[in-house]
Amino acid sequence: MDDSAEPRRSWRDGVRDGAPFGAATFVLAASFGVVATDAGMPTLAVVVMSVLVYSGSGQFAALGIVGAGGGVGAAVGAATLVSSRFLPMGLALGPSLRGGRLRRAVEGQATVDASWAMAARGDGGYDREYLFGHSAIQYVLWVLGTGVGVAVPELDVRALGLDAVFPAFFLALLVAEVRDRLRLAVALAGAALALALVPVAPPGLPVLVAAAAALAGLRAPR
Known part of the structure; x- marks a missing residue:
């Protein structure tokens, strides 16, 4: 069957299919919250970073540099380089979004790796509503996971293995690339x-x- 004839998937479909990814996101976010707090970042700053940035790779990269004694400029630069993959992803997604440039730019902020890949159609387009739902559940669980991580700073990250999530996350990205x-x-x-x-x-x-x-x-x- 021609892929272009397939029905568009809905926002609800995206939430449902994104739930397993969201569960993994929650664990990763909890790890970020614990490790960032352990590194000395203020609790509010950690949560606000997850709310505004919403990029596991970028946030961990910045945290790693700051934790090693690097400056804010180096941290921002590293996060930007790590997240530069979203530029070609956004160019591919753009035609499937709606409205003018500003609206498409805002809608494009919902893009994360899993939602972008899962929303792709065989005809080169993307299911817009599906992508939003897929990203929404992951975003909510990312912020909640970060909150849990910073709310329980006495967690022993090494005993629970949460300190291993950081390098394992980047290793997974590397293997995929x-x-x-x-x-x-x-x-x-x-x-x-x-x-x-x-x-x-x-x-x-x-x-x-x-x-x-x-x-x-x-x-x-x-």
């Missing part, structure tokens, strides 16, 4: 560059340099 030899080579080169800079560069700078080098490597002609 390394699909060919070029990407693997670029990832290894970036890791080697970061490790070489750690002893001599200020906290946060190795991550920024390695990320920039990785982007340049992926854009280089084959």
Whole structure:
């Protein structure tokens, strides 16, 4: 059957299908809340960050740099680089959104990795309402999970394994992206560059340099 003939999925369908992703999001957010509080971030700042940023990869990247003693600029730069994948994702999604540029930009803020992938149709378009529902349940559970993490600061993150969620999350992102030899080579080169800079560069700078080098490597002609 032609994919374009498939019925549009609803907001409710998105909420239902997004619930399992939301459960995983809740655990990750609780880990972020606990680790951020343990690193010394004010409780309110942690929750507000999750409410406004809503990006696990970006928030963990910023937290890692700040926790290592890096400055706000380095943290923002790292979060921006890590989240740069949303630019091409947004360009692909744009035609499926409604209204003018401003409205489409606002609607595009609902995009996260899972909802973007799940809302895709075979004809190159996206189910707009489905994406909103899929993202909505994840957003609610992300904020709630962060709240739980900061509300119980006495949790032993190591005993519960929550400290392992942070590196495991980034490892999962890396495994998903390394699909060919070029990407693997670029990832290894970036890791080697970061490790070489750690002893001599200020906290946060190795991550920024390695990320920039990785982007340049992926854009280089084959």
